[in-house]
Amino acid sequence: MPIFRGPILNPQSENQCNFYKDGGVLVGDDGKIEAVGDFDSIEETRGEVTEITDGVIVPAFVDVHVHMPQNHVRGQFAGQLLPWLQNCIWPEEAGFRDPRVADEKAKKFYQDLAGQGTLLSLVYATIHEHALHSTFAHKIGDTIAGNVLMDENSPDYLSQSTEEAIAITERCAREYGEHFAVTPRFAPTCTMELMMAVGEIARQYRTWIQSHLSENLDEVKWVSELFPDCDSYTDVYQKAGLLSPRTIMAHCIHLSDEELDILKETGTKIAHCPTSNIALGSGRMPVEKIRKWGIPFALGSDVGAGPSLSLLHVMQKYMEQHAEANVEATPQDALYRATLAGAELLDRGDKMGNLDIGKEANLVIVKTDEQPKDAEGAIRDIVSGSMEELEGKVEKVYFQGKEVV
């Protein structure tokens, strides 16, 4: 049975990350982890040993918010959310009406994602049904995805009728079930009628729900004008029946205490995307409040607003952005948020997210500059450098014990 030997980081919680300087991971024939710890403690010594001499073994990353059709233009445009969507992003997504374009780009997306060590993701496709099929057809690792819904305030070239949006959602929910996410783009591009109908579909087929919430102040103002009968942006989604323990809302930057109460009460979870928030000048998610309210959150790249699929880059900016506001985000916490927290958010914490015995051997070899001495030092090492340097740090990626990159 294969054994990986080298320094190992095994995140356990926001406060704790196990570290083995000369560690071993023993992988069974079923692709699951049979032993992990100091190399000397691994009793099984038959089988091939893969030695890691200039890197560290970490669990595969989890990205809980990423847009497949924006991968080819990630980080290319500037501007705040609404003009960025209208002028830069929606014209690009419209190109996915061509099934060949959608298929090619979906394939490249998962190759790029796995190339950065991400083997579990929560993905937005486009409004086009075939683009969602292509998304699932090319997945590497495990993925949850949904067709984007836009039946209001959307350009003619990227819009659908309410009936069409519901029909596509129902067909895809039936086909993909627990791998499917009902995906209203955000309240401004969806009618209440559509949001209520797809909320019902999510309950019927036990699917996930994902959307954007309170990312940008102009967006928040627009929502209050569009939905004058609702108390807040969060209340729009609550009235639509979209908030639940299987709902992941991205951003959640400009929320009132009452809105945080609603998220907590409904069991809703948050995708935190610091690189995107910096790029679009959206603001800083008040992580200290999210922690105080006890709302679960994990990291997402939000490519293409986020400029990179590298969760190492997202971790780096997570630590930096909050530190600048004198709010602590430790290296151990950053690694947890980029791995196990995401697996837990997506109900896969028993199978993925870290290197505990019995979980899938989904692991990444990340290059280090120095021989790591402890968990904190090892994590600081792997998140140091420019974005391009971080993107070059993933050396090998294994899914269920088999090399995929």
Ligand code: GUN
């Ligand atoms: N809000 C609605 N659509 C989008 C999107 O594609 N990216 C981001 N960052 N925010 C959104």
Ligand code: FE
């Ligand atoms: Fe997004």
